[in-house]
Amino acid sequence: MDNLTAVTLGIVQGLTEFLPVSSSGHLVLAQRFFGLTAPQILFDIVLHLGTLAAVLLFVRKELGALVKTAFSPVWLNPVKAWEVDPDFRMMILIILACVPTALIGLLFKDWLVGLFASTRAVGWALMATGTILVLTRFVPLGGPRRSLPGAWGAAIMGLAQGMAIIPGLSRSGTTIAAGLFLGLGREAAARFSFLLFVPAIFGALILELSSQSGEKLMAAPAAAGFFSALAAGYLALLILVKILTRGRFHYFAPYCWLAGIITLVVV
Secondary structure, eight states: OOHHHHHHHHHHHHHHHHTTTOHHHHHHHHHHHTTOOSOOHHHHHHHHHHHHHHHHHHTHHHHHHHHHHHTSGGGGSHHHHHHHOHHHHHHHHHHHHHHHHHHHHHHSHHHHHHHTTOHHHHHHHHHHHHHHHHHGGGSOSSSOOBSSOOHHHHHHHHHHHHHTTSTTSOHHHHHHHHHHHTTBOHHHHHHHHHHHHHHHHHHHHHHHHHHOOSOOOOHHHHHHHHHHHHHHHHHHHHHHHHHHHTTOGGGGHHHHHHHHHHHHHTO
16 A cells, blocks of 8 residues: 555545544445455554544543543542532443443454445445434424433443444444434534544454454555544544534435445446
8 A cells, every 4th residue: 555545545534434424434435446455454443543543632621531530539439429520420421332332343343344345335334324314404403402411322322333333334423313312412412422432442443453463554654544534533523513513414414325326336
């Protein structure tokens, strides 16, 4: 892989990881375009690390508060902390949400990895993403909304994130949409989705690296892909929050449907 291809794939990853159009699906299609017929799992991990770095920068205040809470004495009385400390409640909800994500990743890993070689699976998943996004149009723009999901709501968002391992099914699209359907405010749903992304990517990194056997990765293309994914990812986060807070999340649905149809008919 040359550096130009790596930068292009990094930009594709960064923009589509957070804009609700599925980064994994677009990576599969982009890799096919560049003649990379075998799944580039290790390189994909590098690109996801780039977008992970973008998220860490974007939610650094929330992460700082969670780290501070993790090492605070609130654990001595967790029941009271759950009632009065929103940072503690956020941390527990993120842990709960990670459970279904991890179970899906562990139980269906081999089947899900196999889907990365199927453009037809990508096409149908893109169509599903578009349908999920258009349903968010019916979520009221105004009115009282929640800042955090409940325990079951966190589990549902974690389940949505786990299902989004399927290439073509947008992780940000499904998790944010789930949050909106559960009654979260638009920015609150986005922030919770971004925080869920952090442990999910760390877990995927550990899982994939443990199963790598022989795949090589050149330093220069890896660095080019990482930094282009980081820059594009941060830009996409800024764009996404602005679009979401204006109630225009469903604007991405026609693109997903069109991309899905083209993938099914042409690719």
